Structure formats: C-alpha cells, structure tokens
Amino acid sequence: MPPEARTKRPTAGSGIPASRANVARPVARRGGDPASSSPVFRLDDLSVYYGSFKAVRNVSMSIPQQQITAFIGPSGCGKTTLLRCLNRMNDLVDIARVEGKVLYHGVDLYDEQVNPVEVRRRIGMVFQKPNPFPKSIYDNITFGPKVAGVKGNLEEIVERSLRRAALWDEVKDRLKDSAMGLSGGQQQRLCIARALAVDPEVILMDEPCSALDPIATGRIEDLMEEIKTDYTIVIVTHNMQQAARVSDMCAFFTAEINEHSDTRTGILVEFDRTETMFSNPQDERTENYVTGRFG
Amino acid sequence: MAPRPGESGVLSVESLKGAPGRFRKESAIRRVFFAAAATSILISALIVLSLAGEAWTFVTQVDYSSLWTDGWFPRRGMYDVKTIFVGSILVTIVAMFVAGPLGMGAAVYLSEYAKPRLRRTLKPILEILAGIPSVVLGFFALTWISPEIVQRLNPESSLFNLMAAGIGVGILTTPLVASIAEDAMRSVPQALREASYGMGARKVTTSTKVVIPAAVSGLVAAFIIGISRAIGETMVVAIAAGATGGSLFNLNVFEPGQTMTAAMASMAAGTDAVKGAGLTFQSLFFVGLLLFLITLLLNVSAGRFVRRVRQRY
Numbered sequence: 001m002p003p004e005a006r007t008k009r010p011t012a013g014s015g016i017p018a019s020r021a022n023v024a025r026p027v028a029r030r031g032g033d034p035a036s037s038s039p040v041f042r043l044d045d046l047s048v049y050y051g052s053f054k055a056v057r058n059v060s061m062s063i064p065q066q067q068i069t070a071f072i073g074p075s076g077c078g079k080t081t082l083l084r085c086l087n088r089m090n091d092l093v094d095i096a097r098v099e100g101k102v103l104y105h106g107v108d109l110y111d112e113q114v115n116p117v118e119v120r121r122r123i124g125m126v127f128q129k130p131n132p133f134p135k136s137i138y139d140n141i142t143f144g145p146k147v148a149g150v151k152g153n154l155e156e157i158v159e160r161s162l163r164r165a166a167l168w169d170e171v172k173d174r175l176k177d178s179a180m181g182l183s184g185g186q187q188q189r190l191c192i193a194r195a196l197a198v199d200p201e202v203i204l205m206d207e208p209c210s211a212l213d214p215i216a217t218g219r220i221e222d223l224m225e226e227i228k229t230d231y232t233i234v235i236v237t238h239n240m241q242q243a244a245r246v247s248d249m250c251a252f253f254t255a256e257i258n259e260h261s262d263t264r265t266g267i268l269v270e271f272d273r274t275e276t277m278f279s280n281p282q283d284e285r286t287e288n289y290v291t292g293r294f295g
Numbered sequence: 296m297a298p299r300p301g302e303s304g305v306l307s308v309e310s311l312k313g314a315p316g317r318f319r320k321e322s323a324i325r326r327v328f329f330a331a332a333a334t335s336i337l338i339s340a341l342i343v344l345s346l347a348g349e350a351w352t353f354v355t356q357v358d359y360s361s362l363w364t365d366g367w368f369p370r371r372g373m374y375d376v377k378t379i380f381v382g383s384i385l386v387t388i389v390a391m392f393v394a395g396p397l398g399m400g401a402a403v404y405l406s407e408y409a410k411p412r413l414r415r416t417l418k419p420i421l422e423i424l425a426g427i428p429s430v431v432l433g434f435f436a437l438t439w440i441s442p443e444i445v446q447r448l449n450p451e452s453s454l455f456n457l458m459a460a461g462i463g464v465g466i467l468t469t470p471l472v473a474s475i476a477e478d479a480m481r482s483v484p485q486a487l488r489e490a491s492y493g494m495g496a497r498k499v500t501t502s503t504k505v506v507i508p509a510a511v512s513g514l515v516a517a518f519i520i521g522i523s524r525a526i527g528e529t530m531v532v533a534i535a536a537g538a539t540g541g542s543l544f545n546l547n548v549f550e551p552g553q554t555m556t557a558a559m560a561s562m563a564a565g566t567d568a569v570k571g572a573g574l575t576f577q578s579l580f581f582v583g584l585l586l587f588l589i590t591l592l593l594n595v596s597a598g599r600f601v602r603r604v605r606q607r608y
C-alpha cells in the first residue's frame with residue numbers, strides 16, 4: 001500500500017467542517033491492514049458515568065475508517081453506553097457524564113462549541129429494535145434530508161437509500177404505505193435506509209439484528225459488507241459468528257466488579273483485527289469469551 | 296404432584312378438571328364484577344329514560360311556534376332553543392381558543408422540555424388547578440377577566456358577557472386538556488425520539504414532526520374531551536355571562552348570554568319548585584337530553600377518530 005493513499009482527513013481546528021459536501025471523501029482503501037487505516041474516532045482514556053456510577057472505565061482505542069468495527073462482550077459491560085458516546089446520544093440521558101476524550105477526525109466531540117445536532121448528522125445510528133416512524137415509507141426516508149434542509153430531489157434520495165439498504169424491490173410499489181406494515185426485517189432495513197438518506201460518514205449499529213431471523217440477519221450483514229466502502233460502521237453484537245463474519249476490527253469488553261461497591265464497570269480488554277481476536281487472542285478473557293467458555 | 300400420564304398409564308379428563316373449590320370461587324367473583332358493571336349501565340339507562348320521559352312530554356305538548364322566538368324565557372313560555380344552543384357554542388369556542396393552545400402548549404412543555412424533576416413538581420400543580428371550584432372561577436371571570444381583559448379589549452362590552460365566561464371556562468378546561476395531551480405524548484415510545492435525534496433533528500423538530508404526529512389521536516381526544524367539559528360547564532357561565540332566567544338571542548360574545556347549562560341551573564335554582572308557564576319544568580329535561588346527546592356525539596366521534604388514526608399506523 002503506497003503511503004500517499006493514506007489520505008488524511010481534513011481536520012478543522014475549531015469545529016467539524018460545516019457541510020458534508022465540503023468534506024473530501026477519502027479514497028476507499030480495501031484489503032489494506034485495517035489497523036493502520038487513518039482513524040475516524042480516537043477514544044482517549046474515556047470513562048462514562050451514570051450519576052456516580054462508573055459504567056465504562058478508561059477506554060482508549062482508534063476506530064478505523066471505512067471498516068466495520070465490532071464491539072463484543074457480556075451483557076452490561078457498557079457496549080451500548082460507549083457506542084452512544086460516539087454521536088453524543090448519551091446527552092439524552094440526563095445523568096450521563098463523560099470523562100476523557102472522543103476525537104472525531106481530531107475534533108473533540110465533547111468540546112463546548114460542538115453542537116450534538118451537527119454531530120448526529122455525520123454520525124448516524126441504527127437501533128436494536130427497529131424504530132420506524134409511524135409514517136409512510138417515503139416519509140421515513142425523507143425525514144432526515146428534510147431536517148437537514150436538503151433541497152435536492154427527494155425521490156432520488158428515497159430510491160438510492162432504499163436500493164442501498166436492499167429494500168427497494170420489496171417496497172417500490174408501496175412507498176406511500178405505512179412503515180408499520182413492514183415485517184421486522186424490512187423495518188430494520190428501512191431504518192438503515194433512513195440513516196443512509198442523510199449521507200452520514202459513520203453508522204453506529206446497536207445489535208441491529210437481535211430482533212431478526214437468520215435470513216433477515218444475513219441480508220443485513222450483506223448490506224453492511226456492501227456499504228462499508230462508503231461508510232465507517234461500528235456495530236455492537238452479541239453474536240460471535242456475526243462479529244467474525246462481518247467485522248474487520250473487533251473490540252472485546254468485559255465488566256469488572258468494583259472492590260468497594262457491588263457495581264460493575266466495563267473495561268476494554270482487547271482490541272485487534274477480527275481474525276486475530278478469534279484465532280489468536282492475546283488475553284485469556286477474550287479467548288474464553290470468543291470460544292464460548294465465558295463464565 | 297399431579298399424576299402424569301406416564302405414571303398412571305392414561306391421562307383422563309378427571310385429572311385435568313382442577314379443584315372444584317377454586318372454580319366456584321372464580322365464578323362467584325365473576326358474578327360480583329358483572330353485577331357492578333350491570334348496575335352502572337342500568338343507572339345510566341335510568342337517567343336517560345327519566346330525561347327522555349319528561350322531554351317527551353315537552354316535545355309533544357309544546358307549541359312549536361314558541362320554539363322559534365326572540366329568546367329563551369321559559370317562564371314566559373318562550374323556548375327558543377337556538378338562543379341557548381348558540382350561547383353554549385360561543386362559550387365553548389372561546390373556551391377552546393384558550394384551553395386548546397394553553398393545554399397543548401403546557402403538554403408539549405411538560406412532556407418534551409421539562410426536566411423530570413420539574414415535571415414531577417408541575418404535574419401535581421396542574422392537577423390542583425383542575426380542582427379549582429368553578430364558582431371561584433366564575434367570580435374571577437366576572438370581577439377580573441371581564442373588566443381587566445374583555446372590557447379593555449372592547450370598551451363597548453358589557454360587564455356580563457359570553458367572552459369573559461368563555462375565557463373562564465377555558466382556564467378551567469386547560470388542566471384537563473393538558474393532562475390528557477401530556478399522557479398521549481408521553482406514551483410515544485422513546486425509541487421514536489431517539490430515531491429522530493439520531494438523524495440530527497433538533498428538539499423542536501422532534502416534538503413537532505415526530506412526537507405530536509405520533510400522538511395525534513390522543514391529542515384530538517384531549518381536545519374533544521375538553522369540548523365536552525366546556526359545554527357541560529355551568530357555574531362560570533351562570534355567574535359571568537349574566538343571564539338569570541332568560542336571555543335574548545345574541546351572537547355577540549361581548550354581550551350577556553345564556554347557555555344550555557346555565558339555563559337549566561337558573562331554572563332550578565333559587566326556587567323551591569320550578570315555577571313559570573306550564574312546560575318550564577319539562578323544558579329543563581328537554582335541554583338536559585339535548586346536552587346529553589351532544590356530549591354523547593362528541594365522545595363517539597372522539598372514539599371514531601382515535602380508531603381511524605390508529606388503523607392508519
């Protein structure tokens with residue numbers, strides 16, 4: 001891989017670039033070493049609290065661009081908490097507080113001047129349970145672009161987003177129908193299409209397939225594989241095979257019991273390329289977990 | 296332990312019958328609840344029947360020319376129903392212009408903007424407001440709203456007027472509308488708000504484009520229930536709208552007027568018996584039945600609307 005291909009993202013000093021249009025999309029780097037790709041996020045000694053309860057402790061890691069990064073680990077170890085720090089969704093929880101830094105292309109997302117609304121336009125999210133709006137399929141997709149003030153051809157955006165989410169053929173004749181009439185798997189693909197419609201750079205997915213059957217899950221995995229040339233994806237999953245199948249990088253978290261109180265705090269145990277994590281993990285806890293021997 | 300088919304060889308109906316004692320207890324409880332439900336339905340039916348009986352006497356015996364006169368003066372045999380009907384409608388319209396925006400606004404604020412702690416303080420206060428005796432509000436409407444607001448707005452306005460009464464009824468209705476509307480918005484799943492925020496929507500956008508549309512059936516219901524409440528309100532109107540006993544037909548909200556409820560109250564109040572022309576007593580029941588039908592129609596249409604919107608989503 002020639003060094004000049006490692007395009008550095010432009011990093012504005014004071015804030016995030018004003019519009020996605022101004023941001024040069026870095027050249028897709030496929031097949032390279034994921035770990036060396038220039039990072040989209042750099043977490044620097046990040047701890048997250050809910051009130052006085054420390055949910056996640058001292059996480060430092062770099063999330064590479066245009067790769068799929070998976071967060072795995074036992075329930076309650078703070079995967080969701082950490083994921084929601086990446087687009088400031090935790091701001092919606094009154095008692096949530098962050099220590100340390102989340103750098104997005106070098107910009108501290110928790111800087112006072114950063115507006116979470118702007119952050120979320122660049123860093124989209126797909127949730128565990130499909131949550132389409134009780135509106136038509138068409139209105140679901142156009143919601144984001146309208147909110148962002150996009151003046152362009154909405155119909156085109158709808159078709160493009162639905163095609164990318166592999167849903168177009170199934171719904172093209174009933175775009176005006178309520179999204180609530182779709183199956184669970186279709187609804188989740190609609191939610192992905194909806195996230196894609198605002199053309200984010202990053203898509204965060206919190207167990208996007210946990211409510212779906214294997215066929216629907218397979219379709220969403222294919223879809224992730226397909227869109228990762230354009231997007232950086234961070235996915236939380238409980239499904240080891242899924243992490244092994246789709247992710248390039250994998251982070252294993254676990255929860256440690258705190259000595260003085262009866263609480264558990266999540267820590268990052270190991271973060272490496274997925275093959276390494278599954279074939280040759282450095283930490284015993286990782287090995288126990290990925291091989292299913294976790295106690 | 297109950298015998299399993301494997302142990303006794305065959306599974307018989309006997310072994311699946313369950314304890315007879317429990318069965319008897321269950322059916323006794325069911326009968327008690329049925330009796331409670333039946334009684335309340337029966338009472339409602341009796342009320343309607345007694346209304347209908349006297350109302351029927353009125354309808355059959357009244358001189359129809361007296362139903363279309365210059366005003367509602369039952370003791371003089373002038374039963375111009377349109378006077379009090381229009382009075383009720385005017386008061387209700389004014390009231391909903393107050394209670395609609397105020398109630399919906401309060402609901403949006405409480406549900407979407409107020410921090411949990413503030414909400415926990417404000418919600419009970421709102422519910423206390425709902426408990427203000429309407430007599431108190433009636434005097435407030437007459438002694439403050441009318442001179443300080445209505446007469447300033449329109450110096451021509453008389454002290455007793457439908458406008459002040461309407462505003463008073465509106466204030467009285469606001470907590471009810473706010474409370475029902477807030478419940479409707481709070482029952483919108485948090486997941487929908489998160490979906491909206493996750494796409495970079497602001498709070499205003501999330502409230503107006505996601506939460507309110509998703510709660511629309513409940514909001515309409517809140518509004519319609521507000522209307523029934525406003526139409527049924529009696530005391531504020533009886534005090535502030537100024538008509539005791541009778542009223543001339545009037546479409547001007549700055550003039551005194553009479554509503555159906557106030558008309559009934561003033562006929563029945565202050566005298567041992569309802570005196571006046573022969574059918575005064577019966578006219579009271581006729582108006583009562585009319586009110587009942589209007590409220591029924593409103594509630595049925597609220598239910599219809601809620602169901603239709605639910606089906607769409």
Ligand SMILES: Nc1ncnc2c1ncn2[C@@H]1O[C@H](COP(=O)(O)OP(=O)(O)OP(=O)(O)O)[C@@H](O)[C@H]1O
Nearest residue numbers: 050055073074075076077078079080081082093264
């Ligand atoms: N809104 C909240 N308020 C208080 N505590 C919370 C909140 N959300 C999460 N927590 C706590 O933070 C810890 C981490 O939770 P989190 O949801 O991030 O775990 P997770 O790894 O995503 O678990 P799962 O795999 O079950 O989804 C848990 O102990 C949880 O109880």
Ligand SMILES: [Mg+2]
Nearest residue numbers: 079080081206
């Ligand atoms: Mg989770």
